[in-house]
Amino acid sequence: xxxxxxxxxxxxxxxxxxxxxxxxxxxxxxxxxxxxxxxxxxxxxxxxxxxxxxxxxxxxxxxxxxxxxxxxxxxxxxxxxxxxxxxxxxxxxxxxxxxxxxxxxxxxxxxxxxxxxxxxxxxxxxxxxxxxxxxxxxxxxxxxxxxxxxxxxxxxxxxxxxxxxxxxxxxxxxxxxxxxxxxxxxxxxxxxxxxxxxxxxxxxxxxxxxxxxxxxxxxxxxxxxxxxxxxxxxxxxxxxxxxxxxxxxxxxxxxxxxxxxxxxxxxxxxxxxxxxxxxxxxxxxxxxxxxxxxxxxxxxxxxxxxxxxxxxxxxxxxxxxxxxx
Amino acid sequence: xxxxxxxxxxxxxxxxxxxxxxxxxxxxxxxxxxxxxxxxxxxxxxxxxxxxxxxxxxxxxxxxxxxxxxxxxxxxxxxxxxxxxxxxxxxxxxxxxxxxxxxxxxxxxxxxxxxxxxxxxxxxxxxxxxxxxxxxxxxxxxxxxxxxxxxxxxxxxxxxxxxxxxxxxxxxxxxxxxxxxxxxxxxxxxxxxxxxxxxxxxxxxxxxxxxxxxxxxxxxxxxxxxxxxxxxxxxxxxxxxxxxxxxxxxxxxxxxxxxxxxxxxxxxxxxxxxxxxxxxxxxxxxxxxxxxxxxxxxxxxxxxxxxxxxxxxxxxxxxxxxxxxxxxxxxxxxxx
Ligand SMILES: Cc1ncc(C[n+]2csc(CCOP(=O)(O)OP(=O)(O)O)c2C)c(N)n1
Ligand SMILES: [Mg+2]
Numbered sequence: 145x146x147x148x149x150x151x152x153x154x155x156x157x158x159x160x161x162x163x164x165x166x167x168x169x170x171x172x173x174x175x176x177x178x179x180x181x182x183x184x185x186x187x188x189x190x191x192x193x194x195x196x197x198x199x200x201x202x203x204x205x206x207x208x209x210x211x212x213x214x215x216x217x218x219x220x221x222x223x224x225x226x227x228x229x230x231x232x233x234x235x236x237x238x239x240x241x242x243x244x245x246x247x248x249x250x251x252x253x254x255x256x257x258x259x260x261x262x263x264x265x266x267x268x269x270x271x272x273x274x275x276x277x278x279x280x281x282x283x284x285x286x287x288x289x290x291x292x293x294x295x296x297x298x299x300x301x302x303x304x305x306x307x308x309x310x311x312x313x314x315x316x317x318x319x320x321x322x323x324x325x326x327x328x329x330x331x332x333x334x335x336x337x338x339x340x341x342x343x344x345x346x347x348x349x350x351x352x353x354x355x356x357x358x359x360x361x362x363x364x365x366x367x368x369x370x371x372x373x374x375x376x377x378x379x380x381x382x383x384x385x386x387x388x389x390x391x392x393x394x395x396x397x398x399x400x401x402x403x404x405x406x407x408x409x410x411x412x413x414x415x416x417x418x419x420x421x422x423x424x425x426x427x428x429x430x431x432x433x434x435x436x437x438x439x440x441x442x443x444x445x446x447x448x449x450x451x452x453x454x455x456x457x458x459x460x461x462x463x464x465x466x467x468x469x
Numbered sequence: 470x471x472x473x474x475x476x477x478x479x480x481x482x483x484x485x486x487x488x489x490x491x492x493x494x495x496x497x498x499x500x501x502x503x504x505x506x507x508x509x510x511x512x513x514x515x516x517x518x519x520x521x522x523x524x525x526x527x528x529x530x531x532x533x534x535x536x537x538x539x540x541x542x543x544x545x546x547x548x549x550x551x552x553x554x555x556x557x558x559x560x561x562x563x564x565x566x567x568x569x570x571x572x573x574x575x576x577x578x579x580x581x582x583x584x585x586x587x588x589x590x591x592x593x594x595x596x597x598x599x600x601x602x603x604x605x606x607x608x609x610x611x612x613x614x615x616x617x618x619x620x621x622x623x624x625x626x627x628x629x630x631x632x633x634x635x636x637x638x639x640x641x642x643x644x645x646x647x648x649x650x651x652x653x654x655x656x657x658x659x660x661x662x663x664x665x666x667x668x669x670x671x672x673x674x675x676x677x678x679x680x681x682x683x684x685x686x687x688x689x690x691x692x693x694x695x696x697x698x699x700x701x702x703x704x705x706x707x708x709x710x711x712x713x714x715x716x717x718x719x720x721x722x723x724x725x726x727x728x729x730x731x732x733x734x735x736x737x738x739x740x741x742x743x744x745x746x747x748x749x750x751x752x753x754x755x756x757x758x759x760x761x762x763x764x765x766x767x768x769x770x771x772x773x774x775x776x777x778x779x780x781x782x783x784x785x786x787x788x789x790x791x792x793x794x795x796x797x798x799x800x801x802x803x804x805x
Contacts, residue, residue: 209601210603213607241595248583249578309799
């Protein structure tokens with residue numbers, strides 16, 4: 145298995161899917177000549193040409209709408225929205241058209257489209273450019289929401305996204321693009337949606353994360369083991385819709401404690417949803433209230449120290465775990 | 470159940486012949502009566518939700534839709550009954566949808582504003598103003614990429630021109646040379662705001678600024694609508710890119726059933742009623758000796774039967790069973 149960075153694994157997935165299925169094409173701001181703002185699509189214009197790798201105007205709503213129309217007519221577009229921060233401008237198309245056409249048309253029309261976007265803070269880009277909105281998209285029935293944490297997962301999940309008959313919101317944490325890992329080169333390597341990954345087994349507490357926060361959780365698990373002798377199980381959700389709640393519940397029934405780690409704001413966020421589901425299904429197994437370690441409820445500040453304080457860290461996770469014992 | 474697009478049988482001629490004009494008259498009358506009766510069904514509580522009637526604008530739907538071929542696609546706004554019927558959607562299933570019933574074209578999940586019949590390329594009524602304009606460009610892009618010779622007719626109201634998506638879509642359509650006819654039904658108002666108050670220029674000036682042909686036509690003259698839209702469709706079909714048609718029209722009823730119509734005078738409505746598209750075509754055909762009183766009566770009777778049958782059909786159709794609630798949320802392998 146070759147080792148590669150997540151951005152390269154994503155590119156491999158796009159390449160393989162374009163080679164496999166000629167209806168797959170890519171659209172987005174600066175994905176062609178510029179090579180993609182995070183270099184995911186680098187070289188694809190040269191390989192596949194302008195018709196299948198389309199640079200677009202800066203028109204998020206317009207290009208997502210075009211993707212929907214193309215998908216309705218039998219193509220499989222991938223629309224790259226540069227970052228999740230700009231997806232607000234396309235929110236109506238994603239929510240009111242892509243997520244609902246299948247239902248409103250009574251099953252006559254479906255929208256097989258992949259919308260990719262980079263997310264997450266930590267780069268001192270301040271309040272307009274540091275969002276984590278995975279949970280927002282997971283709120284809408286009709287969408288699938290995928291958020292990989294490793295190069296191999298990124299490839300397997302992105303390839304799987306192109307085989308889905310629905311709109312898949314594929315969210316990539318900017319801090320993960322440079323991560324290295326072994327990635328299968330089998331063109332049939334797919335990771336099914338709705339299958340959480342138990343990254344580390346443990347018996348005392350369950351740490352749940354996805355995308356970027358999986359890494360804080362994992363580092364916290366190491367610290368807990370080494371410093372406190374606490375054995376933490378780490379679960380990477382991989383997809384928020386569909387959600388593999390069963391794996392989480394099984395783990396909580398074993399460890400009797402759960403901490404959810406998420407970059408997004410705590411108030412009204414996905415961690416709240418997960419916490420409620422754990423409470424509904426595993427209340428009798430819990431030895432402590434479910435804890436949430438999330439982004440602080442402020443617009444993201446620019447200053448490095450302030451930004452660091454606003455984001456969840458492994459120390460925050462350790463602290464939350466210790467408070468449970 | 471597969472409907473057949475109307476007027477699929479013969480090649481489009483620049484000028485409609487007498488048979489076609491008689492068919493236009495029939496269709497306009499059908500839409501007129503369908504809408505009048507639908508309004509009554511709303512008053513009776515059979516039709517609920519938002520209901521936007523199309524009376525006054527019939528020439529737009531009938532003239533424009535008659536220019537299309539079976540393989541062509543239609544997306545339109547929420548004032549969509551007229552376009553659906555003119556495309557050949559089964560009036561029974563349209564009425565059943567308005568009643569929210571199982572046999573409705575959208576299975577009772579869409580309602581008045583969201584009619585779909587993919588079997589005739591009718592890809593929806595869209596209730597978010599201007600949201601379907603980019604979709605039309607995507608359909609056009611797919612036609613180009615798949616080398617399929619279909620044209621997309623995209624119908625919307627004058628209210629769309631203030632939306633960003635209007636501008637994004639027109640720009641993209643020209644940049645990517647997509648076969649899309651943008652058909653703006655300018656009925657002078659977006660709800661209660663007159664279009665002069667919401668647009669700093671003329672609609673066609675705006676469209677032309679994106680570098681596509683743009684014409685304005687009398688939208689209460691079905692022949693004129695047909696003639697200009699046909700040019701637009703042929704332009705698209707020849708691979709020359711998008712085309713913009715503005716049809717000047719007027720809605721007789723309020724914006725929706727909830728509209729107290731405080732923003733316009735009765736006189737204005739009367740003024741436009743004098744230019745009624747149905748009256749004008751009827752008079753023209755009678756003057757030319759192609760229609761007499763008995764002929765008109767026959768059209769009226771035929772229409773009454775279709776409309777009354779649609780109400781009976783809708784009334785007889787069951788509500789969708791509650792246990793189908795979760796159908797069609799996502800499409801999974803093995804789903805019907
Ligand atoms: C994005 C959006 N904003 C507001 C509305 C509420 N709304 C529904 S119809 C309408 C007026 C649209 O007028 P126009 O496009 O001229 O179409 P008409 O009703 O005249 O046929 C408005 C404001 C909406 N549906 N979508
Ligand atoms: Mg209007």
